[in-house]
Amino acid sequence: MSLNTRIKTIDLINSKQSFEFNQSGNLNIKYGCNFTDAKNGIDYHSLSMIENNILTFNMSINFDYQAECGRCLSVDTINSKNARDFSLNLDAENDYELDLESEFIDFEPFISEMIIEKLELNYLCNTSCKGLCPDCGINMNRNNCNHDEKKLKESPFSSLSQLDL
DSSP: OBOOOEEEHHHHHHOSSOEEEEEEEBOOEEETTEEEOTTSOEEEEEEEEEETTEEEEEEEEEEEEEEEOTTTOOEEEEEEEEEEEEEEETTSOOSSOOOTTSSEEEOHHHHHHHHHHHSOTTOOSOTTOOOBOTTTOOBTTTOOOSHHHHHHHHSTTGGGGGOOO
């Protein structure tokens, strides 16, 4: 089920106290080697209020995402959380296009930003990940091949490996 990120503007404006909004669903985001899709759930909780034409809200999210290792290309599912406070002056220009005259306020840009903040651009499954063999393409973490020794001797830079740096 797609994540509902829209709140009726009239409900938010007419609320004398904080307006609470909880939703669960899926939101497709791709960033680097990371992505969320229909398999990955996102739960978010928002506590919003408009006072003196300033929209303030506290948002917390809990989500799963797929991360592909930059070396061996294995895909792992990772759970992450993020919480953030936003305060936007609706009379002044800001980074988000919010219009109180429209029927809905969409929180998708805020949720997307919070998710992307937590994603690693260069994810590694393990700090000692050996990656893929450049000759045969097998995952060097699971299997061994003898291409490394041959490649090292043929390389014009092989003498550099003997330097003690």
